[in-house]
Amino acid sequence: MTATILDGKALAAEIRADVKARVAARIAAGKPAPGLATVLVGDNPASQSYVRSKRKASAEVGIESFGYELPATASQAEVEKLVSELNADPKVNGILVQLPLPGHLDEERVLNLISIEKDVDGFHPVNIGRLAQKGREPSFVPCTPEGCMYMIQKSVPKIEGINAVVLGRSNIVGMPVALLLVRANATVTICHSRTRNLPDVVRQADVLVAAVGKPEMVRGDWVKPGAVVIDVGINRVDDPSSPKGYRMVGDVNFDEVKEVAGVISPVPGGVGPMTIAMLLRNTLHGAELSDK
Numbered sequence: 001m002t003a004t005i006l007d008g009k010a011l012a013a014e015i016r017a018d019v020k021a022r023v024a025a026r027i028a029a030g031k032p033a034p035g036l037a038t039v040l041v042g043d044n045p046a047s048q049s050y051v052r053s054k055r056k057a058s059a060e061v062g063i064e065s066f067g068y069e070l071p072a073t074a075s076q077a078e079v080e081k082l083v084s085e086l087n088a089d090p091k092v093n094g095i096l097v098q099l100p101l102p103g104h105l106d107e108e109r110v111l112n113l114i115s116i117e118k119d120v121d122g123f124h125p126v127n128i129g130r131l132a133q134k135g136r137e138p139s140f141v142p143c144t145p146e147g148c149m150y151m152i153q154k155s156v157p158k159i160e161g162i163n164a165v166v167l168g169r170s171n172i173v174g175m176p177v178a179l180l181l182v183r184a185n186a187t188v189t190i191c192h193s194r195t196r197n198l199p200d201v202v203r204q205a206d207v208l209v210a211a212v213g214k215p216e217m218v219r220g221d222w223v224k225p226g227a228v229v230i231d232v233g234i235n236r237v238d239d240p241s242s243p244k245g246y247r248m249v250g251d252v253n254f255d256e257v258k259e260v261a262g263v264i265s266p267v268p269g270g271v272g273p274m275t276i277a278m279l280l281r282n283t284l285h286g287a288e289l290s291d292k
C-alpha cells in the first residue's frame with residue numbers, strides 16, 4: 001500500500017478560509033484591516049517571487065500589505081531605520097524581513113530590532129526563547145514549523161509519547177519544529193551532519209520531519225513502515241527532460257518513501273503553501289495583539 005499524500009494546498013486553503021472569515025468579522029466590527037509589511041533587500045529572484053506570493057495571499061484574505069524594497073547596496077543603518085519606522089506604524093501588525101539578507105548586512109541585528117508583537121516570522125530571539133521554555137508562550141511561532149505541526153496533527157491521532165525525529169537543526173525550521181514537538185509531548189531526536197548511523201536513527205521515527213536541504217537524502221529503507229513523513233526541503237535539481245531544465249525536489253526521495261510511509265507530504269504542494277497560510281494567520285494574530 002502506498003502512503004496517503006498530504007495535500008498542502010488543500011490544508012492551507014482551510015487556514016486561509018478561516019483567516020479570511022476572521023478578517024471580515026474584524027472589518028465588519030469597524031476595526032482596520034490587518035497590515036503586513038514585507039521588506040525585500042536586493043534583487044534575488046527567488047526572494048522576489050516569495051514576497052510576491054505572500055503579498056498576493058494577503059490580499060486574498062483581506063490583509064493589507066505594504067511592500068518595501070531596498071537596493072542590494074542598502075546600509076545596515078537604512079534597513080534598521082525602516083524596521084524602526086515599521087515598529088512605530090500602527091497600520092503595520094506584522095513585519096517580514098525576507099531572508100537571506102545580502103551578505104554585508106547583519107541579519108541578527110535586524111531580526112533583534114523587530115518588535116516582538118509584530119514578529120510574524122517568529123524569528124526574534126525572545127519569541128524563540130519563550131518557545132524553548134516550559135510554561136512560556138511566544139507571541140508568534142515560526143510559520144514553517146507551525147505548518148509542519150498542522151500537518152502532523154492532521155495525520156497522527158495522538159502526538160503525546162510518539163518518537164519524532166527532526167533531520168536538521170536550523171534556526172528557522174529544525175530547532176523550532178523540534179521545540180514544538182517537545183511541547184506536544186513527543187520524544188524528540190534532532191539529527192544533523194554529525195549524527196552516527198543516521199539511517200538507523202531515522203528508522204525509529206513515528207514522525208519524521210526532514211529539513212536538511214539535501215535533495216532526496218532520505219531513502220525508502222530509512223523509514224519505518226507506516227511513519228508520517230513531513231518534507232520541508234526545497235531543492236532545485238537539474239533535469240534536462242523538464243521544460244525549465246530543472247525540477248523541485250524535497251529532502252526525501254518521494255518515490256521510494258511513499259511505498260513505505262503511512263503519510264507523506266510532497267514537494268511542491270506540501271509544506272510550502274502551509275508556510276504562507278501560517279504567515280497570514282500570524283498577521284491576523286498581530287492585529288489581535290494590537291487591539292489589547
Ligand SMILES: Nc1nc(=O)c2c([nH]1)NC[C@@H]1CN(c3ccc(C(=O)N[C@@H](CCC(=O)O)C(=O)O)cc3)C=[N+]21
Nearest residue numbers: 050096097098099100121143268269270272273275276
Ligand atoms: N523572513 C522569511 N520568512 C520566510 O518564511 C521565508 C524567508 N524569509 N525566506 C525564504 C523562505 C522560503 N519560504 C517559502 C514559502 C513558500 C513556499 C511555497 O509556497 N512553495 C510552493 C511552490 C512555489 C513555487 O513553485 O514557486 C510549494 O512548495 O508548493 C516555499 C518557500 C519562505 N521563506
